Amino acid sequence: MSLERIKIAPEMYEIMPPEYQDLVKNATYGNENRGWKDIGTSKELIEEHSLCAGCPESMAFRYILASLPAPEDTVMVGSTGCTSLVFPHVGIHNIHSLFGNQNAIATGLKRALTVRFPGRIKDVVVLAGDGATVDIGLDMTLQAWFRQEKFTTICFDNELYANTGGQESGLMQKGFVAKMAPVGKTFEKVRLPEIARESGCHYVVNCTVSKPNLIEKVIKNAIHIAREIGPTYLQLYTPCILEIGKNSMEGLQEMRDSEKPTERFAYREYISDQAKELLTEMAAKEKERKAEAKRQLASVKA
Ligand SMILES: Cc1ncc(C[n+]2csc(CCOP(=O)(O)OP(=O)(O)O)c2C)c(N)n1
Ligand code: SF4
Ligand SMILES: [Mg+2]
Secondary structure (H helix, E strand, O other), X not given: OOOOOOOOOHHHHHHOOHHHHHHHHHOOOOXXXXXXXXXXXXXOOXXXXXXXXXXXXXXXHHHHHHHOOOHHHEEEEEOOOHHHHOHHXXXXXXXXXXXXXXXXXXXXXXXXXXXXXXOOOOEEEEEEEHHHHHHHOHHHHHHHHHXXXXXXXXXXXXXXXXXXOOEOOOOOOOOOOEOOEOOOOOOOOOOHHHHHHHOOOOEEEEEEOOOHHHHHHHHHHHHHHHHHOOOEEEEEEOOOHHHHOXXXXXXXXXXXXXXXXXXXXXXXXXXXXXXXXXXXXXXXXXXXXXXXXXXXXXXXXX
16 A cells, blocks of 8 residues: 555546545655654544544554554554454554454464565564453464564553453453452453563563654564564553543553553563664664765755
């Protein structure tokens, strides 16, 4: 779905919906420098969603979609939950999987795309809730990491089953009382980032979605490392403001409070040695690319 790939036949142009004409004309696909700053203007991201008003998942979606290195060559795999309400609105290829099966589906998809498109990079990105990733889908999540499957898993951690009214999840905090879990959680939040590291992920980050530039960086790193080396995992706190009774701005504050150094979403990152090497190489190439662009600009002006 790059500008080159989505075209309207001239004879059909006038009858196509204005939104589609606009998408073809103004898409940022194919622009290597696209990022979260494009969310206000780029049509192919999400214009609308059916989440609760102000839900942090909606901004997380926007930042992630804007940060994909090659959206036109990306397939996202979703699972049942609040996230699955958003996928029908996004301009990125995506597959809905049976609840919990997302990492198994992504495995087959990534392998099939590699065979079907030799020599062309196809990114697969799983995006699912904590219930899907950690509880019902834990087997599929872990087995994909054990097998070193080359795709990124993103968990929108809202620490409960939001879509079904607030049941307890393995990532819920100890003692938390939810609408459908009135007794309170009796054990600690499962430490999935640590499990991901021990299960073979090459890049693991635990953080909130309060800082778009940080999200852009970790998404790009995770996808590039998954392409070249092996599995990567991002656990992003997207509080369910409906469950905790907050509005949009209070939801943002909730994230800021939870990312303080001693809190459960303080920024934590693990990078394997192989992945570190790759990031260093990529940074050197990027520096060279910028220097070359500067040289060319200077020669045009001269
Ligand atoms: C196989 C299967 N089991 C259970 C359900 C019911 N179900 C739908 S959404 C959901 C919870 C989703 O929780 P989570 O993955 O944390 O996503 P959230 O809604 O919190 O974003 C459950 C249990 C289902 N749809 N399919
Ligand atoms: S129920 Fe919670 S997680 Fe789901 S859309 Fe509403 S605020 Fe967001
Ligand atoms: Mg959840």
